Amino acid sequence: MDGNRRYAKKKKINDMTGYDAGALALLHLIIYCMELGVKYVTAYAFSIDNFRRHPEEVRKIMDLTMESVMLLTWISKLRLVRVHFAGNLQLLSEDIQNAAKRLMESTAGYNNFVLTICICYTCSDEILHAVEQSCKEKWDDGIGIMGYDEGNDYERLIKVVDIEKRMYMAIAPDPDILIRTGGEYRLSNFLVWQSSCCHLSSLGTVWPEFGVFHLVWVVLDFQQNYHYFAKKKLQL
C-alpha cells in the first residue's frame, strides 16, 4: 500500500491524513473484493523496518491500526469476515495487541471472507519464526540431539510442511495476485516465500487513489495469463 505520503503531498494535505486516505482505500478494496467473489485478501500495513520512520509517523499508524480494529470488529459481524493479524504482534503496544487478539478470537469461526493484515511483519522474520517454532516442536516431541547427525533418519528432520504450517500466513493459501502501488517493482520482504507462482502487478498509481477499475484491470491481466500460472503451479 505504497504512496500515502505522495498522495498527501499531491493533495497538499497533512502526511498523516494521507494514511487516513490509505485506510479508506483498503476498506473500499475489501468491499470490491467481496463483490468480485475473492475470498482471501492480505494487506501489508506495517513492516518491522517501518519502526525506523519518524516516531510521529509510527504513532499515527499505530493509532490508525487501533481505529481500524474497532471498525473491522463492526464490519466482521455484518459480513462474517474473519480477521487475522500476521506478524510479530509482540512488537505492538499492549492495548493494540489485546484488541487484535480479541478481534481474531471473535472472528475465528467466520469463513465467508478472510482478511489478513500484516503488521510488524517481514517475510524473513516470518521464516525465522516458523523455523524456531519447528525446532521447539521437534525438541518437545523428543527428537533431540541423541542420534541426530548428518545422514540419519529423514523422518526426524524438519520438512517444508513443518515450516509452512507455522508461518504467520498459514491461514491463507498462496496468493494468485500481488499488487504493489506507487510504481515500485520490489516485494520489500512481503510474502516472498508465498509468491512463487503469483502474478506480481506493479501499478504507478498511489495507494489512496487505487480504485475498482485498477482492481478490475489487474484481475483481467491475471485472467489473460491464467494458463501460464496454472502451468507454473504444476511445475513447482
Added chain:
Amino acid sequence: MDFSNESRVLHRCSAQIGNLLLRSLWHLIHFIISICNFTLDIANVLESYLISSGLLGRYKSLHIAKLRYLAIVIESEGAYQTSKIIELLQWLDAVGVKHVCLYDIEGRSSGFSLSLGILKKSKDFILENLDGAMLFQVLSYWQPSIYAMQDAHENNVLLDRQHMTLEFVSFSDGKEAVVKAANVLFMKYSKSDVTDKNQKEKIFTESQMSEALKTVGSGGPEPDLLLVYGPARCHSGFPAWRIKYTEIV
C-alpha cells in the same frame, strides 16, 4: 398456473441470455486487451532495436557499475537452449555486467535423492564457451574454520570486475535450502546449553539463518535486479531469503 410457469420459463431464458451476453462481453474485453498487449509488445521490440543500435541517446550511458549483482530467471524451455544462454551472457558481458546469477525452476530434492537444475547440469559447457568467466559457488562446509576462507573468497570474487562470475541456482536452493538450514539450526539448538527450551524469546537471528544457508551451500548474495521473462511477472520460486529487496522486472 400456466401464467406462473410461463413467467418462470421466461425468467430462466432471460437469465441465460443475460449470461451469454456477459460472457460474450468478457471475451470481447479480453480480445481487445490481447490486441493492446500485442501492440505494446511490438512497440517494446522496436524500442529494444533502437536502444541496441544506439539511436536513443538517453540509453547511451547505463551507469552499469551501480548494478552489482544481476539475477535472471530462465524458464525450463529456455534452460535447454544452452547456445542462447551463452549468447545472453556474452551480451551481458559486453554491456558490462560482471556478476550474474542464473536461476531455473528445475532441480529439487526428495528424501536423500537430489536432481540438479537444468542449468547446473550444463554449467561446465556454459563456462567453457564463455571466455574468462568464473564460477561463483557457495560451497557447503561444516567446519567453522572454513567459513572465513569462504567469505574472503566470495568478497574477492565479487570485487573482481575483470572477469564475469556466474552462479547457477535452482529450485532446490529456495524452500528446500531453508529447510536444510533449519535442520542445521535445530542441530545447534539441540546442542546448546539453553536450559529452558520453552522460552518465548527469539532463539535465532537473521544472520544465523544466513550463515546456516551458507553452510548448506545456498547462501549467495542478494541480487540488485531480478529479470524475469514471459507473459507475466513472477519470480518462480527464486530463493526467498535473497530477494527481499530486489527489484523484479
